[in-house]
Amino acid sequence: MSDMTEDTDRLGALRRWALILVPYLWLLGLFLVPFIIVLKISVSDIALAIPPYAPTLDLSQGWQGLRDFLGKLDFENYIFLTQDDLYWKAYLSSLRIAVVATVLTLLVGFPVAHAMARAPEEWRPTLMMLVILPFWTSFLIRVYAWIGILSGEGYLNQFLMALGVIDSPLTILNTPVAVYIGIVYTYLPFMILPIYATLEKMDDSLIEAAEDLGCTRLQSFWLVTLPLARPGIIAGCFLVFIPTLGEFVIPSLLGGSNTLMVGKVLWDEFFQNRDWPVASAVAVILLLLIILPVVLFQRNQERQGEAGK
Amino acid sequence: MTGGAPQVFAPWDDPKAKPLIEFRGVTKRFGDFTAVDAIDLNIYPREFFALLGPSGCGKTTLMRMLAGFETPTEGHILLDGKDLAAVPPNRRAVNMMFQSYALFPHLTVYDNIAFGLKRSDMPKSEIDGRVTEMLKLVQLGPFAKRKPHQISGGQRQRVALARALAKAPKLLLLDEPLAALDKKLRHDTQFELMDIQEKTGTTFVIVTHDQEEAMTVASRIAVMKDGRLLQVSTPPQIYENPNSAYVADFIGDVTIINGTAEPHPDGYAVHWAEGQAPLVVRSPLTLSSGQACHLAIRPEKVDVSKTRPEDDNVVKGEVIDIAYLGNLSTFHVRLPGGQMLKAQKFNTEHSARKEITWGDEIWLSWSDECAVLLDR
Numbered sequence: 085m086s087d088m089t090e091d092t093d094r095l096g097a098l099r100r101w102a103l104i105l106v107p108y109l110w111l112l113g114l115f116l117v118p119f120i121i122v123l124k125i126s127v128s129d130i131a132l133a134i135p136p137y138a139p140t141l142d143l144s145q146g147w148q149g150l151r152d153f154l155g156k157l158d159f160e161n162y163i164f165l166t167q168d169d170l171y172w173k174a175y176l177s178s179l180r181i182a183v184v185a186t187v188l189t190l191l192v193g194f195p196v197a198h199a200m201a202r203a204p205e206e207w208r209p210t211l212m213m214l215v216i217l218p219f220w221t222s223f224l225i226r227v228y229a230w231i232g233i234l235s236g237e238g239y240l241n242q243f244l245m246a247l248g249v250i251d252s253p254l255t256i257l258n259t260p261v262a263v264y265i266g267i268v269y270t271y272l273p274f275m276i277l278p279i280y281a282t283l284e285k286m287d288d289s290l291i292e293a294a295e296d297l298g299c300t301r302l303q304s305f306w307l308v309t310l311p312l313a314r315p316g317i318i319a320g321c322f323l324v325f326i327p328t329l330g331e332f333v334i335p336s337l338l339g340g341s342n343t344l345m346v347g348k349v350l351w352d353e354f355f356q357n358r359d360w361p362v363a364s365a366v367a368v369i370l371l372l373l374i375i376l377p378v379v380l381f382q383r384n385q386e387r388q389g390e391a392g393k
Numbered sequence: 394m395t396g397g398a399p400q401v402f403a404p405w406d407d408p409k410a411k412p413l414i415e416f417r418g419v420t421k422r423f424g425d426f427t428a429v430d431a432i433d434l435n436i437y438p439r440e441f442f443a444l445l446g447p448s449g450c451g452k453t454t455l456m457r458m459l460a461g462f463e464t465p466t467e468g469h470i471l472l473d474g475k476d477l478a479a480v481p482p483n484r485r486a487v488n489m490m491f492q493s494y495a496l497f498p499h500l501t502v503y504d505n506i507a508f509g510l511k512r513s514d515m516p517k518s519e520i521d522g523r524v525t526e527m528l529k530l531v532q533l534g535p536f537a538k539r540k541p542h543q544i545s546g547g548q549r550q551r552v553a554l555a556r557a558l559a560k561a562p563k564l565l566l567l568d569e570p571l572a573a574l575d576k577k578l579r580h581d582t583q584f585e586l587m588d589i590q591e592k593t594g595t596t597f598v599i600v601t602h603d604q605e606e607a608m609t610v611a612s613r614i615a616v617m618k619d620g621r622l623l624q625v626s627t628p629p630q631i632y633e634n635p636n637s638a639y640v641a642d643f644i645g646d647v648t649i650i651n652g653t654a655e656p657h658p659d660g661y662a663v664h665w666a667e668g669q670a671p672l673v674v675r676s677p678l679t680l681s682s683g684q685a686c687h688l689a690i691r692p693e694k695v696d697v698s699k700t701r702p703e704d705d706n707v708v709k710g711e712v713i714d715i716a717y718l719g720n721l722s723t724f725h726v727r728l729p730g731g732q733m734l735k736a737q738k739f740n741t742e743h744s745a746r747k748e749i750t751w752g753d754e755i756w757l758s759w760s761d762e763c764a765v766l767l768d769r
Contacts, residue, residue, distance in 0.1 A: 292462055293495035295482045297560070298512030307508075311499045 117278025126364035161365040193275030201283035268335040268341040274323035282316030404437035419468035430620035445609035446617035488562040494553035496541040527555040641689040666730035676766035694763035695736035704758035
């Protein structure tokens with residue numbers, strides 16, 4: 085009798101474990117294992133071979149092979165990154181561009197999300213559709229289209245000159261401005277949607293209550309709308325900041341040679357120099373740069389959640 | 394008010410009393426829909442005034458115009474004699490308690506109550522004292538540091554009340570304040586509301602669709618329908634002397650009998666069914682002979698007996714249904730000709746219920762003062 089309950093208990097526990105295991109396996113297979121491979125390459129040396137790095141683990145040598153393998157790994161690629169100022173300049177420039185672009189996207193995205201959330205209910209699905217619609221066209225084609233708009237003889241310059249606002253074409257393409265335009269345009273939906281989601285479920289009577297208690301429109305926005313939209317704003321900022329930090333396509337198509345971003349450096353190391361170990365080191369540092377703020381943010385959220393209880 | 398009589402609070406009967414709120418010909422239209430239709434109404438200081446009506450009758454629109462969230466299409470609203478039209482909601486000495494409570498979820502109970510005070514010109518040093526006072530008034534002191542989602546529905550309702558009262562408004566608007574509470578809590582809270590209203594001396598205007606709630610808390614009730622005021626009066630007046638069949642039916646339980654009036658000493662005789670004696674009723678109304686009318690009879694005014702009694706109106710009927718409510722029973726009786734009449738009987742004797750049962754032939758009677766004659 086007791087054996088039977090023990091058996092069913094064990095079976096139930098096993099089932100629970102199996103359920104939890106699936107997402108862990110996913111993370112392990114598609115995130116942790118690739119990361120370890122990249123990490124390993126980053127502590128290897130460049131070699132004229134296939135694959136283009138050494139050492140490779142030779143298990144036929146047994147313990148000695150493993151010891152030789154581990155002995156050959158070192159951090160000289162990371163040290164190299166600190167010696168050539170190209171790398172830290174690229175990181176810094178990427179961080180700056182990502183921060184500025186995130187702020188710009190927020191400045192454009194918040195009013196759009198706010199207007200959508202306050203629009204008549206029957207319009208909202210249409211507006212939402214319009215925000216998502218650009219995704220139906222290839223990202224690459226849309227970025228190429230911006231070249232046609234921003235170039236010296238592009239539509240924007242033609243339009244401004246026709247209006248008489250400017251006499252000679254502005255140089256926008258191949259400058260950081262073009263990169264910002266490209267990033268804001270591309271990542272805007274990622275900012276709008278989470279903010280819209282938080283604003284949409286906000287009770288309108290909260291704004292009325294704030295006004296009833298003496299707030300001006302601006303004060304009620306600042307004291308009620310904004311704090312309540314905070315989770316959406318933070319989510320949107322992360323969704324824009326993280327991919328922007330490693331962005332490669334937009335700066336290489338719109339930014340020209342003037343824009344230094346780590347995504348481009350990474351590409352050059354892999355495909356121009358074929359220096360996989362250094363490229364991997366660049367990638368690992370980039371990952372740490374992204375993970376750090378996310379972890380800090382989550383800690384902060386947890387602490388706030390506990391304080392609320 | 395004369396000499397030794399106890400002073401009754403009835404400023405609406407005093408021609409010298411100055412109203413706090415005056416609606417003058419106020420109309421509100423939304424497109425083609427007229428939500429509020431040419432309303433004239435005075436509300437006096439310290440009143441607990443109830444706007445009562447079914448949903449869509451315009452009561453909420455009327456209240457939102459007082460708060461400043463809607464502006465009248467026509468007419469004027471005066472607060473203390475001054476036109477409110479140009480005053481935005483944040484500058485009105487009017488606060489509102491919202492049906493959803495509209496508590497700020499990101500702020501603690503304390504900060505919710507302090508919210509309005511911080512926007513006012515009250516010195517910072519006095520705010521804490523005022524908030525503590527409000528917390529005490531609604532008995533929420535120990536919960537000051539909690540967020541709204543960490544307290545119960547009844548507590549949230551009290552926070553909303555404290556927040557709306559904190560700025561000591563001239564007028565407090567309550568939009569269905571008790572709708573979200575369960576029945577038992579609602580009853581307790583009604584008395585608490587009256588208590589707080591008396592303590593603070595604030596004028597309250599409450600919007601509700603619950604006639605029992607309006608009867609319990611209000612000094613006067615305005616019954617609304619389709620954007621118009623049908624009757625504005627004290628609860629006993631509305632109950633005993635409704636001015637229309639709609640009001641009679643909306644407030645409490647009633648039987649409405651249709652008939653034609655014929656003058657009779659002290660009032661009218663109402664002919665209501667072929668071959669039946671007319672029902673006599675006293676009435677201040679003047680109706681022409683043969684005019685169509687309603688007769689409204691409250692069930693508790695009708696006596697039930699098994700033998701024929703002596704009274705102004707006596708009819709015989711068959712018991713169709715009995716609703717036993719413990720302290721009293723309601724009988725649904727079919728009169729000759731099919732007219733149904735409700736009658737109530739207090740169950741004073743232990744076996745009272747057993748005396749009369751389904752299918753019994755019984756006598757119903759009431760005096761000529763107990764029914765209300767209404768013109769059609």
